[in-house]
Amino acid sequence: MPEVSVIVPCYNCASTVERTLDCLAAQTLKSLELIVINDGSTDNTLDVLTAWKEAHPDVDMKLFTKENEGIAEARNFGVSKVTGEYFGFLDSDDYTSPEMFEEMYTLAKKDDLELVVSDFYWKNSKGETLQKEGPYEAGQDMMVKLFAVLWDKLYKTSFIRSLDIVFPKGDRYEDACYLYCLCCQVKKIGFTNKPYVRYVQQEKSITHTNNDQVKNMIHVFEIILKYYKDHGFYEEYHDALEYIHIKFFLGNSFLRSAKIKDPADRKATIKMGWDLLNREFPNWHQNPYLKSMGGMKNKYFSLVYDWNVGFFAWLFHVLQRDNL
Numbered sequence: 001m002p003e004v005s006v007i008v009p010c011y012n013c014a015s016t017v018e019r020t021l022d023c024l025a026a027q028t029l030k031s032l033e034l035i036v037i038n039d040g041s042t043d044n045t046l047d048v049l050t051a052w053k054e055a056h057p058d059v060d061m062k063l064f065t066k067e068n069e070g071i072a073e074a075r076n077f078g079v080s081k082v083t084g085e086y087f088g089f090l091d092s093d094d095y096t097s098p099e100m101f102e103e104m105y106t107l108a109k110k111d112d113l114e115l116v117v118s119d120f121y122w123k124n125s126k127g128e129t130l131q132k133e134g135p136y137e138a139g140q141d142m143m144v145k146l147f148a149v150l151w152d153k154l155y156k157t158s159f160i161r162s163l164d165i166v167f168p169k170g171d172r173y174e175d176a177c178y179l180y181c182l183c184c185q186v187k188k189i190g191f192t193n194k195p196y197v198r199y200v201q202q203e204k205s206i207t208h209t210n211n212d213q214v215k216n217m218i219h220v221f222e223i224i225l226k227y228y229k230d231h232g233f234y235e236e237y238h239d240a241l242e243y244i245h246i247k248f249f250l251g252n253s254f255l256r257s258a259k260i261k262d263p264a265d266r267k268a269t270i271k272m273g274w275d276l277l278n279r280e281f282p283n284w285h286q287n288p289y290l291k292s293m294g295g296m297k298n299k300y301f302s303l304v305y306d307w308n309v310g311f312f313a314w315l316f317h318v319l320q321r322d323n324l
Contacts, residue, residue, distance in 0.1 A: 002033035002060065004101045004154070005084030009074035011039045013092035014048045016200075021052050023095040025059050029102035034061040035078045035087075040068025072167035072174035075150075079160065086116075087157055089150040093200045100196035104154040107190050114188045116154040117146075119195035128198065134191040140240035143183040144289055148176035151197050168223055172216045180224050180244065184233040217253045218272050221245060225280065242281040243289040249273035250301050250312075251324055258316035270313050278306075297324045 006024055010017055024034055036053075038046045046065060053061050066077060075089065086108055090096060104116045121128045133152060136145040165181045167174040228234040228241060248254075253273050260266035277284060284290070290298055304312055 002084040003031040003086065004029060004105050005033040005035055005082040005087040005157075006101070007035045007037070007075060007078030007082070007087060007089045008092055009037050009039055009071055009078060009089075010041060010045050010049065010092045011068065011071070011074070012041045012043045012045055014041075014043050014045045016093040017045065017048060018052060019095050020090060020092050021049075021056075021061075023098070024090065025056055026098045027101050028099050029105055032060065032101060033082075033084050034059060035081050036061060036063050037074045037078050038063070038065040039071070039074040040066065069169065072169050075167045075174070075178075076169075082157055085157060086154050087160075088154045090197070091151060091199075094151060094197055095200075096197045101154070103192055103194065104196075107192055108154055108156065111190055112188065113190045114156045114159040115182075115186050116190050116192065118152045118192045118197070120149070120152040120197040120199055121195055123198045123200050130195055135193075136189075138186050138189050139183070140237055142186065142189065143180060143237065143240040144243055144293075146179060146183070148173075148179050149199070150175045150178070151199065165227075168220060173220045176217075176248075177220045177223055181227045183240075184228065184231065184237055215269055215272060217248060218276055221248065221276065239288055242284050242287050245277050245281060246284055246287060246290060246301050249277045250304055251297065254313070255316055255321055255323065258313050259320060266313070266317065267310075270309070274306075274309055300324065 008017075008020060008024075013020075021034070021036070024032065036049060038049055049063055053059075053063055062081060064077070064081065066074070078089075079087070086105055088101065088104070100118070104118060107113065108116045117134050119130065119132050122131055131147065133147045134145070136142050163182075163185055165178060165185070168177050225234070225241065228237055234241070254270065257266060257269040257273065260269055281287075285302060290301055
């Protein structure tokens with residue numbers, strides 16, 4: 001059994017995936033399995049993957065090709081093929097330092113952890129920025145403070161397979177859905193306090209394309225709420241669930257919705273998120289995290305009401321902000 005498996009979903013990434021695979025081949029952890037999924041690419045990605053595999057016979061690389069169903073199904077497929085004791089994810093345009101999986105695995109084994117979290121770098125045309133993640137406690141603290149990205153974390157395979165958590169097919173923000181559902185299940189979590197992954201932000205990637213697909217976040221958060229209600233965690237996690245709805249529907253999703261060019265579509269999309277927040281959490285202005293955490297972002301959240309949400313939507317449309 002490999003100590004760690006790394007899942008690499010690939011779709012039309014012929015120009016970037018070699019660097020991703022090279023950084024995995026250079027890992028100091030030698031008991032490493034690569035689960036590489038060609039998700040119905042229409043360029044020459046499969047040729048690049050096949051050639052790389054042939055050129056690296058010493059690397060334990062499992063190469064799969066499937067019809068294109070999107071990143072969520074590619075990740076579900078990858079998890080199903082894992083044979084490692086632990087597993088992680090790496091996107092096909094990102095790369096990581098060689099000690100990542102050895103150091104994360106060593107920490108995981110030392111304390112028999114279910115989840116290990118590291119820091120990472122945001123990298124774009126302007127340079128790179130260090131992003132710290134954690135430390136935080138398991139439970140509500142994790143839900144409120146985590147970065148909903150998959151690739152700076154290491155997951156215990158047997159633990160994940162004991163749960164009924166999957167990536168929602170067809171939706172963006174599938175990583176947020178997966179991780180927020182995981183928050184109520186994780187009990188043993190550790191942090192390396194070191195950055196490894198360079199997350200390459202592509203301005204024209206699906207994450208930065210602002211169109212009516214941002215409506216998917218509504219569906220994703222409905223899935224999260226249903227999971228907590230079905231599993232009996234809703235009351236315990238009410239305040240944290242409320243806060244992440246505030247954070248996404250007045251922050252992340254709100255900013256992207258505000259960039260939609262069509263005015264009617266922009267207004268309708270923003271209203272969907274606003275209505276979900278207020279329908280599920282009508283007293284959200286009293287949220288204890290909103291009141292206690294401080295900062296300009298939370299101050300802004302606390303100022304938004306039904307009578308001025310349209311003004312903030314207009315303002316962010318004019319400013320074209322990517323973040324708060």
